[in-house]
Amino acid sequence: MFLKNKILFFVLQFIFCMFLVYFINQQIILLGIFDNFIVELIIIYILILFISHLISRILTQIYGLLSKLIKHNINKPFVLWLLFTIVCYALTFLIFAVVIEY
Secondary structure, X not given: OOOOOHHHHHHHHHHHHHHHHHHHHHHOOOOOOOOOHHHHHHHHHHHHXXXXXXXXXXXXXXXXXXXXXXXXXXXXXXXXXXXXXXXXXXXXXXXXXXXXXX
C-alpha cells in the first residue's frame, strides 16, 4: 500500500480525484459555485485526504486500545498509513458510486 513510496500514492490519489471531478462535472452542476476545474479538484482532493486522515486516526486509536487489551504490540505508523490508504480509496470509490448515474 505504498509504504515505501508515499509520493506515488499521493500522485495516484490526485489522478483519481481528477477523474472524479470530471465525472462530477459531467453529472452534476454544483449550483454554479465552482466553475473552475482546478478549484474543484483541489477542494475534493483536500477533503478526501482530510476526512481519511481523521477516520484513520480514530481507527488507529481504537485498534491501539484493543491491542493493549490483548497485550499485543503494534507498529502504529504502519497501521495508520495502511488505514489511511484504505479509507482514501474507499472514500473515492464511495463518492464515485454515489455521483455516477447508471
